Amino acid sequence: MDHARIRTGFGLALIGALAAGCGGGEPVETRPASEIADDIIYQDRMRPQSTLFDFFRNRGDAGQVGAVNKYIWNAALETLDFLPVQSVDPFTGVITTGFGTPPGGGRAYRATILVNDPALDARSLNLALMTRSGPASAETVRAVEDAILTRARQLRQQDSRL
Secondary structure: OHHHHHHHHHHHHHHHHHHHOOOOOOOOOOOHHHHHHHEEEHHOOOOOOOOOHHHHHOOOOOOEEOEHHHHHHHHHHHHOOOOEEEEEEEEEEEEEEEOOOOOOOOOOOEEEEEEOOOOOOHHHHEEEEEOEEOOHHHHHHHHHHHHHHHHHHHHHHHHHHH
């Protein structure tokens, strides 16, 4: 191979690398297409509060209660039904219980459950279990979390059959 071809290839590669690096900058943010279309349609007139086309636009997931997953929420209440519920807030996703003893168990537990995501996912569930003498063991917390998530999946499967 002659040196001229090597230099040409190296020069083209260098120019290509420089050109690829020069395209950066701030990303351009644009308005949603529905807003742009509404501006074109209703140029000088008052825009109505809702239109027929709102029926076809995206809506939130039907599996949500506020901003939490309804299956995890209901599964947590069903799984820990032996604990007396002290407060619930479906909009923030917090369930607080008092002390209660599980069926067949001898130790009393208290739970605080946080469902912080609308996804049916393990990351959506945070559980804090306390005994009268301090925090419950990690194995116990993991077992209760697994039971709640398993029940949530069962509830979702039951819903999908309807």
